Amino acid sequence: MKVPKVIEVQxxxxxxxISINPKIYPLEVIYSAAYMFLDKAYIIIDGNPETxxxxxxxxxxxxxxxELEKIGLNFHNELINYSVYVVQAARNNDIRKAIVERALGTxxxxxxxxxxxxxxxxxxxxxxxxxxxxxxxxxxxxxEELKEDFEDDEKK
Numbered sequence: 001m002k003v004p005k006v007i008e009v010q011x012x013x014x015x016x017x018i019s020i021n022p023k024i025y026p027l028e029v030i031y032s033a034a035y036m037f038l039d040k041a042y043i044i045i046d047g048n049p050e051t052x053x054x055x056x057x058x059x060x061x062x063x064x065x066x067e068l069e070k071i072g073l074n075f076h077n078e079l080i081n082y083s084v085y086v087v088q089a090a091r092n093n094d095i096r097k098a099i100v101e102r103a104l105g106t107x108x109x110x111x112x113x114x115x116x117x118x119x120x121x122x123x124x125x126x127x128x129x130x131x132x133x134x135x136x137x138x139x140x141x142x143x144e145e146l147k148e149d150f151e152d153d154e155k156k
Contacts (some may be wrong), residue, residue: 007072011065015041015058016072022053025079026128029086032057040071 008017020030027049034043034055041057057071089096124130 007069007076009065009072010066011063011068012056014062014068015056016068018055018057018072018075020047020053020055020079022049022051025083026054026086027053029079029082031155032082032085033075037075046141 008018008019022030025033030045030053034045037043037057039060041059044056044058045053046056047054055075057075057101059068061073063071
């Protein structure tokens with residue numbers, strides 16, 4: 001496979017130099033792609049963000065020429081990957097914003113009250129949210145093991 005001219009493989013130095021056109025790949029995409037290779041190489045990003053970005057990747061372990069070429073080609077794949085991500089994120093921004101607003105917005109029904117009434121924020125027709133008291137347990141058919149506990153409490 002012939003390596004594109006934008007990738008310069010330097011096997012003696014155990015590094016590759018990648019030339020990137022910043023008009024095709026924005027700096028944030030280059031940073032994201034470079035981040036994916038931090039475990040394999042030391043990365044230096046340099047150049048002019050208006051004309052050309054130079055990414056130098058020095059392998060952390062010894063690699064032959066074909067392994068270095070593969071890292072360079074995979075780096076370009078990551079550039080495309082993150083470019084697609086940025087484009088999709090921009091396209092879905094309005095939808096994501098609407099979902100978050102809906103999720104954080106209140107769906108609770110608020111009862112209108114006068115100033116002297118407590119405000120009930122949630123409709124609770126079954127009384128599930130009411131605080132339990134022993135008086136509310138009167139008349140309930142309790143399991144046998146609990147009846148003994150109540151009888152002991154009443155004797156005291």
